[in-house]
Amino acid sequence: LCRQTVRQSDGDAKASKQPEAAVPKVLRSLSKHFCGTLSPSLPGPPSLPLLGNMFDLAQEHLPIHLTSLALRYGNIYRLNYGNTTMVILNNSEIIRETLVKKWSDFAGRPHSYTGDIVSSGGRSISLGDFSEEWKAHRRLAHSALHRCTTDSLHPVIENQAHHLCKVLRDYNGKAVDLSKDFTVAASNVITTLTFGKSYDKSSVEPQKLQDCLNEIVSLWGSPWISALDSFPLLRKLPNPPFTRLMKELARRDELIGKLIEELKKSDHREGGTVTSSLLQSFKPPQGGDQMTLTDTHVHMTTVDLLIGGTETTSALLNWTVAFLLHRPEVQNKVYEELCGVLDVRYPKYSDRHRLPYLCALINEMLRLRPVAPLAVPHRAIRNSSIAGHFIPKNTIIIPNLYGAHHDPKVWDDPYSFKPERFLEGGGGSLRALIPFGGGARLCLGEAVAKMELFLFTAYLLRDFQFLPARNEEPLPDLQGVASVVLKVKPYTVIANPREQ
């Protein structure tokens, strides 16, 4: 049975078709469980009957665990879960080969029972599988985002950065947890781009939407719900987390639907926001690939932008302050660079080439804490190969960006926080830095995120010195909590205004 499955995966369909038909379905699925279908040369930890490598996949900090397995099994290895085989990639060259060079083989997303529900039947950009419809959807969303950000993104972020500094000044040196303020700032950038609206921390409406989106991401990532994808029989049993997920999805759709209706009532034909621009382009009178796109695609694009663009950027800002508390001399160096180059004015994004130390700090944060540490799973859409290993169609590919950023063969002293490595001659490799993924599935918001990270970090370090809450309190834990987004554990900090 093993041999037969491997032969079939080799694309030798003719050779395997007849004997396969003679093998009862149950035996075939058992063979899949016990033997896998991958190239036999691909290493991996021993896998239990039926459960596969479930215990590896249930580890608390999965990116760290997968990185530690790479030390034993190499930069490419396999794991099994239920009837799914996954290939884990742990090195930036291998990830580039897969996502960039062979993008057309690996641009798919896994199909799953719960993924289909969360993405309204695969009609979201992030979870939708590779197809003509998906390509048209992503292309239109990309150009709407580009159109609406070309002139207005900079002032939108500047505005939010000024507001964020004001909020921090109003704390008057009190020790506080800034995570919510970072979330509001990042979320306001996206809601301004999508709906032309921004909100206060005390506003109920955006808070409801943010809480609902966070709950969806966290419930969907929970083992109670992902088990439904691999073990269909469980779908017949009561499952309270799944019931909660369905309730949150209904709430999400109601809240986003209301915002889109409001936008439609206002004169959206002006096309000033990403959503209004999409509403226009998704409703052509005739022809072209646009015909297949519907209001659900517009709806799901806003969900993609809100989920993709809020917790990621805000988590990175929160990580930056946490690391700076451990290394106060780094924030002083950035402050001196800002004062030396800009005198008293606030920075513009175009100043980035004159602020190498600030850019090095941002790159080092993206390396050490890639906030989407395992990207989003890819799927092989045809038989292909990675690093010389045969990879059959439908294999799930996990790009371990965290592992790639800690690869000791690429990074000198990979676990140390050293912004200097990204200065000229410092040895840090921008080619090996891949926090936004690559290829057909490259993060849609990369340009937005880079401008946000630059302006928010610059404004914060120009206006404040970040100090530990109290001398006796431990400094923030730097390992963090890994779910879909890699976040720092809650901590408090004093934002002490700098004398300008």
Ligand code: HEM
């Ligand atoms: C520090 C900030 C951010 C990081 C590190 C980040 C990283 C990533 C990564 C690793 C992926 C998966 C790529 C893959 O599947 O190979 C992704 C996808 C995506 N991101 Fe981001 N992201 C960030 C900010 C943003 C922002 C600000 C937005 C929206 C404005 C955004 C929207 C998206 C979308 C829509 C996708 C799905 C793309 C697709 O499947 O085609 N992200 N991001």
